[in-house]
Amino acid sequence: MALGRIQVPARARRGEVVEARVLIRHAMETGFRREADGRAVPMNVVNTVTCRHAGREVFRAELGSGISANPYFAFWFRAEESGEVTVEWVDDAGERGVASARIEVS
Amino acid sequence: MRRRRFLRAAGAVLAAPALPAAAQAFLPRRDLAALVASVTGGATPSREGIALEVPALAENGNSVAFRVRVESPMTEADHVRAIHVLSERNPRERVALFHLGPASGRAEVTTRIRLAVGQRIAVVAALSGGRFRLAEAAVEVTAAACIDEGT
Numbered sequence: 001m002a003l004g005r006i007q008v009p010a011r012a013r014r015g016e017v018v019e020a021r022v023l024i025r026h027a028m029e030t031g032f033r034r035e036a037d038g039r040a041v042p043m044n045v046v047n048t049v050t051c052r053h054a055g056r057e058v059f060r061a062e063l064g065s066g067i068s069a070n071p072y073f074a075f076w077f078r079a080e081e082s083g084e085v086t087v088e089w090v091d092d093a094g095e096r097g098v099a100s101a102r103i104e105v106s
Numbered sequence: 107m108r109r110r111r112f113l114r115a116a117g118a119v120l121a122a123p124a125l126p127a128a129a130q131a132f133l134p135r136r137d138l139a140a141l142v143a144s145v146t147g148g149a150t151p152s153r154e155g156i157a158l159e160v161p162a163l164a165e166n167g168n169s170v171a172f173r174v175r176v177e178s179p180m181t182e183a184d185h186v187r188a189i190h191v192l193s194e195r196n197p198r199e200r201v202a203l204f205h206l207g208p209a210s211g212r213a214e215v216t217t218r219i220r221l222a223v224g225q226r227i228a229v230v231a232a233l234s235g236g237r238f239r240l241a242e243a244a245v246e247v248t249a250a251a252c253i254d255e256g257t
Contacts, residue, residue: 017211030220032197058209066193066201068169068218075204076212 006051006087008101012079020051020059022073022087024097030065046071049089053103054080079105133195138228141192141199142240145230151238158229158241167221167247176213176231176239180206186213188232195225221247 004024012018024046031043043065051059058077077085086100142151155177164170178186185208191201204215213231221227224246231239 030197053209056209057205057207059215060205061215062203062205064198064200064202066191066196066198066220068220072216072218074216075206076210076214078209078211080209 004087004089004097004099006085006099006101008085008103010102011104011106014079014081014105016079017076018079018103019074019076020085020087020101022049022051022071022075022099024049024071024089026069026071026091028065028067028069028071032065044092046089046091049073049087051075051077051085051087053077053085054083056080058085079103081105133197133222135225136194136199138192138194138226138242141194142228142230145190145192145232146238146240149236149238151230151240153240156229156231156239156241158227158243160227160243160245162244163246164221164248166249167223168249169218170221170245170247171216172219173216174214174229174231174241178213178233180208180211180213182208183234185210185234186231187234189213189215190230190232191219192228192230193221193225194227196220196222201227221245223247 007021009018026046029041029044033041035041045063045065047063049061050057059075061073082105084100085103086098088098090096157175159173161171174189176186186206189204193199193201201219206213226242226244228240228242
């Protein structure tokens with residue numbers, strides 16, 4: 001279930017502050033839910049999301065069960081150079097995911 | 107007494123929606139000010155230059171629109187380092203912690219949060235100079251998260 005994506009503008013001027021939007025497909029199990037037979041569903045949430053651009057971390061989120069299923073984030077970053085904007089995440093089970101989008105900076 | 111039976115049945119139907127309220131009583135109300143102090147280390151945060159956007163009334167606690175915006179030049183010398191999202195009545199008080207910096211360019215984060223019941227939430231922004239800013243808002247929730255088959 002390590003599916004997700006990131007959207008950034010295709011083009012930007014150097015130094016321009018632009019928006020990134022990230023959507024991750026994840027149930028964000030709280031640990032408070034039970035199966036029909038009464039077994040507790042263990043907590044498993046995406047606990048860290050990190051976004052990097054031009055060799056720098058531009059955004060990092062530490063999360064718990066208070067974030068909705070299929071977590072969505074919109075944040076901003078300064079476009080410094082053409083290349084990939086990469087977002088990585090990991091859940092409590094250790095499953096990792098990565099997604100990236102390209103931005104052309106002129 | 108058919109009428110009395112009807113009234114009893116009607117009363118039972120009317121009382122049913124009150125049941126989730128009983129479940130809500132198990133989620134104690136935390137002292138938000140103490141939670142904020144645990145983040146700021148006791149420093150008094152400013153209430154200027156920070157905006158928290160949440161709906162006053164949310165139909166579904168499983169997904170509540172959330173946006174926080176902090177006024178900051180976001181330079182090396184003066185930027186927002188982190189934004190803490192704190193809950194008064196969720197089972198876990200720390201909803202999220204966002205790390206930002208000069209490379210962020212703008213101190214604004216949008217997401218969707220879960221609220222177990224109607225409650226107040228607080229956002230604390232930690233600035234590079236060691237100061238803090240605070241915004242609070244109350245959200246009423248019609249259908250709660252975390253109780254029953256919340257997804």
